Amino acid sequence: xxxxxxxxxxxxxxxxxxxxxxxxxxxxxxxxxxxxxxxxxxxxxxxxxxxxxxxxxxxxxxxxxxxxxxxxxxxxxxxxxxxxxxxxxxxxxxxxxxxxxxxxxxxxxxxxxxxxxxxxxxxxxxxxxxxxxxxxxxxxxxxxxxxxxxxxxxxxxxxxxxxxxxxxxxxxxxxxxxxxxxxxxxxxxxxxxxxxxxxxxxxxxxxxxxxxxxxxxxxxxxxxxxxxxxxxxxxxxxxxxxxxxxxxxxxxxxxxxxxxxxxxxxxxxxxxxxxxxxxxxxxxxxxxxxxxxxxxxxxxxxxxxxxxxxxxxxxxxxxxxxxxxxxxxxxxxxxxxxxxxxxxxxxxxxxxxxxxxxxxxxxxxxxxxxxxxxxxxxxxxxxxxxxxxx
Amino acid sequence: xxxxxxxxxxxxxxxxxxxxxxxxxxxxxxxxxxxxxxxxxxxxxx
Numbered sequence: 313x314x315x316x317x318x319x320x321x322x323x324x325x326x327x328x329x330x331x332x333x334x335x336x337x338x339x340x341x342x343x344x345x346x347x348x349x350x351x352x353x354x355x356x357x358x359x360x361x362x363x364x365x366x367x368x369x370x371x372x373x374x375x376x377x378x379x380x381x382x383x384x385x386x387x388x389x390x391x392x393x394x395x396x397x398x399x400x401x402x403x404x405x406x407x408x409x410x411x412x413x414x415x416x417x418x419x420x421x422x423x424x425x426x427x428x429x430x431x432x433x434x435x436x437x438x439x440x441x442x443x444x445x446x447x448x449x450x451x452x453x454x455x456x457x458x459x460x461x462x463x464x465x466x467x468x469x470x471x472x473x474x475x476x477x478x479x480x481x482x483x484x485x486x487x488x489x490x491x492x493x494x495x496x497x498x499x500x501x502x503x504x505x506x507x508x509x510x511x512x513x514x515x516x517x518x519x520x521x522x523x524x525x526x527x528x529x530x531x532x533x534x535x536x537x538x539x540x541x542x543x544x545x546x547x548x549x550x551x552x553x554x555x556x557x558x559x560x561x562x563x564x565x566x567x568x569x570x571x572x573x574x575x576x577x578x579x580x581x582x583x584x585x586x587x588x589x590x591x592x593x594x595x596x597x598x599x600x601x602x603x604x605x606x607x608x609x610x611x612x613x614x615x616x617x618x619x620x621x622x623x624x625x626x627x628x629x630x631x632x633x634x635x636x637x638x639x640x641x642x643x644x645x646x647x648x649x650x651x652x653x654x655x656x657x658x659x660x661x662x663x664x665x666x667x668x669x670x671x672x673x674x675x676x677x678x679x680x681x682x683x684x685x686x687x688x689x690x691x692x693x694x695x696x697x698x699x700x701x702x
Numbered sequence: 703x704x705x706x707x708x709x710x711x712x713x714x715x716x717x718x719x720x721x722x723x724x725x726x727x728x729x730x731x732x733x734x735x736x737x738x739x740x741x742x743x744x745x746x747x748x
Contacts, residue, residue, distance in 0.1 A: 418730035425720040432712035439708045448708070519737040520730070527729055535722050681723055688718045692711055 329371035333587025341365030341582065344479075354482045356571075357459070357578045361479065364582020377584035388580040392467050392474070397577040398460035399541045404570025405460065405679075406549020407562050409647070411524060413673035416514035420639065420670060424677030426623040427643025428685040430615030431455035434608050441599045441608075445698060446470050449689055451605050454481045455612025456682035457488070458645040463577070464542060465686050468700035469693075475585040476602035480609035488649040489656075491610070492641050495617045496657050500637050504628065505661035507636040509670050518556070525551040532684055538694055539687020546683060616644045620674075636667055642674040645682035651675040 344362030348355040368376035368384065377388035391397040414421060431452045438448035446469035453465045454477055462481035466474050484491065496505070529547035533540045549565050552558045594600065624640025638658050642650040651671035658667040693699075 415730055415734070418727040418734075421723045421727045421730070422720070425716070425723045428719055429716060432715045435711055435715075436708040439704050445704060445707055448704075449711075515739040516734065517737045517739045520733045523733055523737075524730065527733070528726055531725060531729065532722060535718065677723065680726070681719060684722050685715060685719045688715045688722075689711065692714055696707070696710075 326371055326373075331371070331587065333591050334369040334371060335587075336591060337369040337585060337587040338366050340585075341369070344582075354486045356574050357482045358479075360575050360578025361475075361582035361585075364579040365585050366582075367579075368583030368585060369587055375583060376586055377580055378586065384580055384583040387576050388584060391573075391576055392463075392580050392584075393471075395464050395467050395541065397573050397580070398464040398467070399545050400569055400573045401460040401577070402542055402545035402683075403549040403552075403565045404567075404573070406525070406546040406551075407553045407565035408570075409546075409550060409553075409676055409679060411550065411676050412516050412521065413669055414676045415516040415520055415524060417670065417673050420673040421677040421680070423620055423623060423640050423643030423674040424679070424681030425643070425684075426620045426640060427616045427645070427674075427678045428456065428681050429619035430612040430617075431685050431689075433615050434612035437611065438608055441604065442597065443600070444470075445693075447473060449693065450477055451608050452612055453477070453686055453689070454484065454605075454609030455616050456645055456686060457481070457485055457613055457616065457650075458679070458682040459485060461542060461645070461682055461686045463581075465690065468690070469698075471584075472589065473605060475581055475590065476605040477609070478581050480606045484609055484613050485646045485649065488613070488644070488646040489653050491613055492617050492650065492653050493657055495614060496621060496638055496641055496653075499618065499621045500625070502661050504625070504637050505658060506665065507628070507633060508662065508665045509634065509636050509639070509667060511666050511669060518554070521554040522551065525554065528680065532680075532687065536684065536687035536691040538690035539683060542683045543687060546679075613644065613646075617641050620644065636665070636670075639667060639670050639674050642671040643678045643681065644675070645678040647675045647679055648672060650678065 341362045344358045347353045348358030348362060374382040375384055377384050379385050434455050435448050435452035438451045443451060450466040450470040450473050453462045456462060459482045463478050466477045525547035529544055532543045552561050552565060620640030620643040621637050624635060624637030627635040628637050636658060638654045642654045644650045651668060654671035655668040658665040
């Protein structure tokens with residue numbers, strides 16, 4: 313009888329150890345699954361994260377990222393804490409990007425710098441709200457509109473914020489078509505949005521396409537060596553693509569490497585979101601919550617758009633009306649969503665306007681700009697003696 | 703508020719990012735001049 317009762321006891325332990333925080337997190341994980349599957353919002357990431365949240369919050373399962381020796385703990389330690397997963401993702405990203413529109417019209421690269429201004433203003437806001445330097449840097453990098461970069465920086469400086477930062481970064485990337493248009497319309501007149509830019513797909517020689525990742529990699533890494541893992545892998549992926557002789561490696565980079573890494577990255581991040589940590593509420597530090605991280609991320613991306621459009625307006629004046637200011641909004645790293653939004657808004661104002669080619673150039677410039685901004689932040693932090701977490 | 707840190711990071715961050723991308727713009731323009739696009743001659747049928 314005792315043996316039977318012991319067996320029965322072990323079978324109900326899962327239920328007796330179940331806490332309300334875990335229940336809330338499981339509901340949250342289910343919500344992420346709903347958003348990914350039913351609403352198709354970043355399903356590649358939200359589905360593994362959602363399921364990771366559920367697995368990580370089941371009592372006694374040993375499936376949280378913090379359960380020493382567990383399967384997901386091994387993935388978390390080897391892929392997130394070492395920053396391996398976001399770096400691997402950059403190989404895939406580089407192999408997917410076509411820099412031709414940027415190489416054909418290099419002046420749009422400057423919009424890639426304006427598209428990062430929100431990062432630095434949000435950094436000041438986060439510091440003003442009382443976040444530590446490391447936390448402020450990690451939150452502001454959401455403005456890079458670049459999931460892997462945000463994860464890379466946050467895993468270095470503020471791992472507690474990793475779930476909120478990564479979900480915010482990827483969610484806002486997919487919400488760019490909702491976030492950017494109202495800002496575009498508020499800051500530009502219909503006359504400005506109607507400007508038709510000279511269209512003509514300038515062709516670029518294959519030599520330039522091959523040389524660009526090599527030269528850009530060397531220059532940017534010399535300036536900000538701390539960003540070498542990101543920029544180096546991005547440019548490696550692009551070189552594989554443009555070399556024209558490594559089809560198999562390009563296929564693997566774009567497919568298997570990117571997909572497997574995304575799956576394990578999402579699962580590990582989801583399983584690190586424990587109710588006991590994620591649902592903490594301190595009235596003295598009410599701002600120190602995931603909701604505030606989301607709010608500041610939204611501010612960062614909005615300010616990126618504002619800065620890009622304002623630079624676009626300045627360029628319109630300098631070029632005497634040859635530049636449509638909407639192009640500036642594509643200077644973020646949300647590729648290719650921002651470029652598509654610019655094309656759509658331009659066509660709404662003037663059906664004869666085709667901005668996509670120029671916007672794609674600015675958008676790929678934003679990709680480089682976001683990695684560069686992160687690299688510069690890391691370099692300055694290192695220069696100030698603020699090292700990464702051990 | 704850690705104002706000095708924030709302002710240093712913001713000013714240096716924006717400036718260095720801008721300068722780097724501007725340098726890249728110059729390099730790309732130079733590469734385009736050194737290696738302009740040329741149409742490949744059509745292959746003759748044997």
